[in-house]
Protein backbone atom coordinates (compact mmCIF):
# COMPACT_ATOMS: atom_id res chain seq x y z
CA UNK A 1 0.00 0.00 0.00
CA UNK A 2 1.32 3.42 -0.91
CA UNK A 3 1.36 6.21 1.70
CA UNK A 4 -1.72 8.40 1.54
CA UNK A 5 0.34 11.58 1.12
CA UNK A 6 1.51 10.59 -2.36
CA UNK A 7 -0.05 10.86 -5.75
CA UNK A 8 1.54 8.30 -8.00
CA UNK A 9 2.40 8.87 -10.75
CA UNK A 10 3.70 12.26 -9.73
CA UNK A 11 1.38 15.06 -10.86
CA UNK A 12 3.40 18.09 -9.75
CA UNK A 13 7.07 18.95 -9.35
CA UNK A 14 7.93 17.99 -5.73
CA UNK A 15 10.08 21.07 -5.42
CA UNK A 16 8.02 23.90 -6.97
CA UNK A 17 4.62 22.24 -7.63
CA UNK A 18 4.75 23.00 -11.35
CA UNK A 19 2.27 20.76 -13.18
CA UNK A 20 3.97 17.82 -14.91
CA UNK A 21 0.96 16.92 -17.04
CA UNK A 22 2.01 15.97 -20.54
CA UNK A 23 5.72 15.89 -19.71
CA UNK A 24 7.93 12.76 -20.01
CA UNK A 25 8.09 10.27 -17.10
CA UNK A 26 11.71 11.14 -16.30
CA UNK A 27 12.70 14.69 -17.09
CA UNK A 28 13.75 18.09 -15.77
CA UNK A 29 11.10 20.39 -14.35
CA UNK A 30 10.75 23.28 -16.85
CA UNK A 31 10.23 25.68 -13.94
CA UNK A 32 13.01 24.83 -11.42
CA UNK A 33 15.19 22.27 -13.29
CA UNK A 34 14.60 19.59 -10.66
CA UNK A 35 15.18 16.12 -12.15
CA UNK A 36 11.99 14.25 -11.40
CA UNK A 37 10.85 10.70 -11.98
CA UNK A 38 7.08 10.26 -12.03
CA UNK A 39 7.45 7.11 -9.92
CA UNK A 40 8.62 9.26 -6.98
CA UNK A 41 6.56 8.70 -3.83
CA UNK A 42 6.30 11.93 -1.83
CA UNK A 43 6.15 11.90 1.96
CA UNK A 44 5.50 15.33 3.42
CA UNK A 45 6.14 16.95 6.76
CA UNK A 46 3.19 17.06 9.13
CA UNK A 47 0.91 20.06 8.65
CA UNK A 48 0.35 20.29 12.41
CA UNK A 49 2.39 23.48 12.81
CA UNK A 50 0.61 25.09 9.85
CA UNK A 51 -2.76 24.29 11.36
CA UNK A 52 -1.62 25.74 14.67
CA UNK A 53 -0.68 29.02 12.94
CA UNK A 54 -3.88 29.03 10.90
CA UNK A 55 -5.76 28.44 14.17
CA UNK A 56 -4.04 31.46 15.74
CA UNK A 57 -5.09 33.60 12.77
CA UNK A 58 -8.64 32.33 13.07
CA UNK A 59 -8.82 33.16 16.79
CA UNK A 60 -7.41 36.61 16.01
CA UNK A 61 -10.01 37.16 13.28
CA UNK A 62 -12.80 36.01 15.62
CA UNK A 63 -11.65 38.43 18.33
CA UNK A 64 -11.48 41.26 15.80
CA UNK A 65 -15.01 40.49 14.55
CA UNK A 66 -16.32 40.30 18.14
CA UNK A 67 -14.69 43.61 18.92
CA UNK A 68 -16.36 45.24 15.89
CA UNK A 69 -19.72 43.71 16.81
CA UNK A 70 -19.42 44.92 20.42
CA UNK A 71 -18.39 48.50 19.57
CA UNK A 72 -20.75 48.69 16.55
CA UNK A 73 -18.43 51.17 14.89
CA UNK A 74 -17.99 49.38 11.58
CA UNK A 75 -16.71 51.97 9.11
CA UNK A 76 -14.64 51.87 5.94
CA UNK A 77 -11.45 51.66 8.01
CA UNK A 78 -12.73 48.54 9.75
CA UNK A 79 -13.78 46.98 6.45
CA UNK A 80 -10.35 47.56 4.91
CA UNK A 81 -8.68 46.11 8.03
CA UNK A 82 -10.93 43.05 7.91
CA UNK A 83 -10.17 42.43 4.22
CA UNK A 84 -6.47 42.91 4.94
CA UNK A 85 -6.71 40.43 7.83
CA UNK A 86 -8.24 37.70 5.68
CA UNK A 87 -5.79 38.32 2.84
CA UNK A 88 -2.93 37.85 5.33
CA UNK A 89 -4.57 34.73 6.71
CA UNK A 90 -5.07 33.16 3.28
CA UNK A 91 -1.54 34.09 2.20
CA UNK A 92 -0.03 32.51 5.31
CA UNK A 93 -2.14 29.40 4.90
CA UNK A 94 -1.04 29.02 1.27
CA UNK A 95 2.65 29.55 1.89
CA UNK A 96 2.80 27.38 5.00
CA UNK A 97 0.74 24.51 3.70
CA UNK A 98 1.88 24.33 0.12
CA UNK A 99 5.48 25.44 -0.02
CA UNK A 100 7.26 25.33 3.29
CA UNK A 101 7.02 21.66 4.05
CA UNK A 102 9.94 19.25 4.05
CA UNK A 103 9.55 16.32 1.67
CA UNK A 104 11.12 12.93 1.19
CA UNK A 105 11.05 11.43 -2.31
CA UNK A 106 11.37 7.68 -2.74
CA UNK A 107 11.72 5.91 -6.03
CA UNK A 108 13.58 2.94 -7.57
CA UNK A 109 16.92 4.77 -7.77
CA UNK A 110 17.06 6.00 -4.20
CA UNK A 111 15.80 8.75 -1.98
CA UNK A 112 15.95 12.52 -1.85
CA UNK A 113 15.33 14.70 1.19
CA UNK A 114 14.10 18.19 0.37
CA UNK A 115 14.11 20.39 3.50
CA UNK A 116 11.48 23.12 3.72
CA UNK A 117 14.08 25.87 3.86
CA UNK A 118 17.05 26.42 1.60
CA UNK A 119 18.31 24.70 -1.51
CA UNK A 120 20.09 21.83 0.24
CA UNK A 121 19.08 18.44 -1.05
CA UNK A 122 20.24 15.10 0.28
CA UNK A 123 20.46 12.20 -2.16
CA UNK A 124 21.29 8.57 -1.49
CA UNK A 125 21.21 5.62 -3.85
CA UNK A 126 19.69 2.30 -2.64
CA UNK A 127 23.11 0.80 -3.37
CA UNK A 128 24.51 2.78 -0.43
CA UNK A 129 21.62 2.24 2.00
CA UNK A 130 21.24 -1.15 3.65
CA UNK A 131 18.21 -0.26 5.78
CA UNK A 132 16.17 2.65 7.11
CA UNK A 133 15.42 2.44 10.82
CA UNK A 134 13.37 4.30 13.40
CA UNK A 135 15.48 6.33 15.80
CA UNK A 136 13.88 5.51 19.17
CA UNK A 137 15.71 8.26 21.03
CA UNK A 138 15.07 11.14 18.65
CA UNK A 139 11.84 10.01 16.96
CA UNK A 140 13.30 10.49 13.49
CA UNK A 141 14.82 8.03 11.03
CA UNK A 142 18.30 6.70 10.35
CA UNK A 143 19.69 5.61 7.01
CA UNK A 144 22.13 2.78 7.68
CA UNK A 145 25.11 1.95 5.50
CA UNK A 146 26.13 -1.65 4.74
CA UNK A 147 28.66 -1.67 7.60
CA UNK A 148 25.89 -0.73 10.06
CA UNK A 149 27.06 2.87 10.54
CA UNK A 150 24.66 5.79 10.18
CA UNK A 151 24.86 7.18 6.67
CA UNK A 152 22.43 10.00 7.38
CA UNK A 153 20.09 10.94 10.21
CA UNK A 154 16.65 12.39 9.46
CA UNK A 155 15.73 14.40 12.59
CA UNK A 156 12.24 14.33 14.11
CA UNK A 157 11.63 17.91 12.92
CA UNK A 158 11.99 16.89 9.29
CA UNK A 159 8.58 15.20 9.34
CA UNK A 160 7.41 16.76 12.62
CA UNK A 161 5.62 13.53 13.54
CA UNK A 162 6.70 10.08 14.72
CA UNK A 163 3.87 8.54 12.69
CA UNK A 164 5.08 10.15 9.44
CA UNK A 165 8.69 9.17 10.25
CA UNK A 166 7.51 5.56 10.52
CA UNK A 167 5.47 5.87 7.32
CA UNK A 168 8.63 7.13 5.59
CA UNK A 169 10.70 4.23 6.99
CA UNK A 170 8.17 1.60 5.89
CA UNK A 171 7.87 3.09 2.39
CA UNK A 172 11.66 3.47 2.04
CA UNK A 173 12.36 -0.15 3.01
CA UNK A 174 9.57 -1.41 0.76
CA UNK A 175 10.72 0.57 -2.29
CA UNK A 176 14.34 -0.40 -1.68
CA UNK A 177 13.30 -4.06 -1.48
CA UNK A 178 11.32 -3.75 -4.73
CA UNK A 179 14.34 -2.17 -6.41
CA UNK A 180 16.58 -5.04 -5.28
CA UNK A 181 14.17 -7.72 -6.46
CA UNK A 182 13.69 -5.75 -9.70
CA UNK A 183 9.96 -5.56 -9.47
CA UNK A 184 10.16 -2.18 -11.16
Ligand SMILES: [Zn+2]
Pocket residue numbers: 013014015016017018029030031032033034
Ligand atom coordinates in the same frame (compact mmCIF):
# COMPACT_ATOMS: atom_id res chain seq x y z
ZN1 LIG B 1 9.98 22.35 -10.31
